Amino acid sequence: MGAGWCPPGMLGIGIGGTAEHCMLLAKQALMEPIDMAQLKQRGPQNDIEALRIEIFDRVNALGIGAQGLGGLSTILDVKIMDAPCHPAGKPVGMIPNCAATRHAHFTLDGSGPAYLEAPDLDAWPKVDWKPDAAAIRVDLDALTPADVQGWKQGDRLLLNGKMLTGRDAAHKRIKDMLDAGQDLPVEFKGRVIYYVGPVDPVGEEVVGPAGPTTATRMDKFTRMMLDQGLLAMVGKAERGPAATGAIREAKSAYLMAVGGAAYLVARAIKGSTVVGFEDLGMEAIYEFEVKDFPVTVAVDAEGNNVHQLAPLVWRDKIAKERLLEGA
Template identity: 75%
Template structure:
């Protein structure tokens, strides 16, 4: 029987969340390195190289892999013989650990959690509360499985009530393309089958906490029907050709994890949740002897991938950019941006729309400018800004025409744009570029200065002006409305299918 101190739980949570903010799980790095070696799509290979290079930089610099440091989810298995010391509930302990982790002065993490979610959406400023799931088990010890899930991947969660005779792989194959690229592939899929609707989604989330072992599974062969299902879904999803960042390629996912639970005879609930390229999770075990700390990974297991901009990349001066120059950009072309750009994301766009509707002047002019969809991490030491990777551009689609009407020339984000936004881009002769999601620390190195120019009260969602030098981006939608997120996967899906036919 263990006596577990509240302070030990708090410190274990704090340390684990700091650890996973800058250290990838080694199993993910090794699987991603194998995908990099096998990748044939130049655009996808470049994106994976940026993720791998960013991972090493983050590990060495102890700074977040991604600017979206996630909402904390905790699966707690509590031994029924555990005794507690400290006068706090488990929720209070976990929340205090989150608070200390996200306010750590040496590596502050971005506070993304908002209260009053249906209305005011006020940032809690310390990323609390965590989402806690508790299970009572035998014994006198405490196991905590912690994850920090970014909004880009969480927003792509899917659920369906299938008929008992319906095919799960068919549903997954149909559904994954509808998820777009906002979840920053290549990652993994967690799938929950059975129980009730909420149980299926909970199983899907918990499944993501397991280590990646698809290569080993394929090498030894499946031992049961669930493992057969994992392999089938893995192969069918990768055959879609979506690829890294949705640019088209061989690796869309690195693994599929499945948990199941008995269900009603008339039901077949299925939940699916992706893990993004950040893939942050940790397992800690407390037995009453003190705080639990994760072992430091061996950075020698990280591949030697030194990313550098393509020599073919076109250099763009943002301070002299014209609509004619934007019109000359080609889909899939790599650019290096230098000069001043504005930032803005969900809350800023909503406030801009409200101000314009009321006839109020905007605090900053967007005429002739480029906007970057980002919510950066606070800087430390000599940084001008913390990790500052792109957020999912699709959420800004409904504001795109409005912003282009203000004279905006181009936008930078991640993932695809929807038909409404593409139509507005084409009509305005503008463009949309992507930076690599999951390479936030690498991208931030291109930012030479940063200052808040509007909406300071929005915190990480304020409008900044960044001065950048050689910031790497790819033209995702050109001035004619051609999208690489459509053409890239189509091309690689065709290539993969042709190769399969030749091997048959």
């Protein structure tokens, strides 16, 4: 799964029943509270609990870590529900549950519309984020190929200035227009593009939640976009081999924004204007004005990929130093 599901989170696993029912079991399992620490402390009392612990330990030993950048915590718990079935056709379903998933428990009784109480915001910790003093501030309005080629995988950047957006539908339309020899509504040469479809603003918001979408879906368009003179791309999770190769050949870069934090990411966006494909709604091309927009260099101009390198370092560190023993 890599980093596309925004780890750390939970794994819900369904075993048995029919193929459809086992997926329902996997989803239902995720509604249970996190209790892996308590389970490990008292020890497993049946095969299912023993399997939960085994999967938990093995997954965390992979060293994938938060956002796929390497670390001790890839999953916080494993939940398993099972049902009887014929042993010759035992289905198994798994659903990853990212840290940002919201749950609501309610009963539909047919009496009318549902009115759910808003959550108590005091239940969340107070977040007082300040820009990382060690991060590199980047002026997008004066960005050069030499600047991009100076970044190294793992570098933390704070983006400032104007940045274009575009995701699945916009990239597909760009391809169709280029194939037809048509002019594009936006000049991409020397620009940075953010893979996002922002939610409409409410009240005094400049933009609604605007978290990154999974970048691998744009892999098939990467070489095409780089041929337009694009300097860098911003998205979520890792890139595939083809996109990484295209980035290396173009001496470009791929930057990773934080997945699962769409509301917080939007706070770094100070202006938003539709500049192309307005009919696509949230998938139109926007121009964002950003201030201290935090990203990590995931693929640098040499093709070094932090999502490949960092987990390997942590996997080796976990094994050699036995970091998860007793955890």
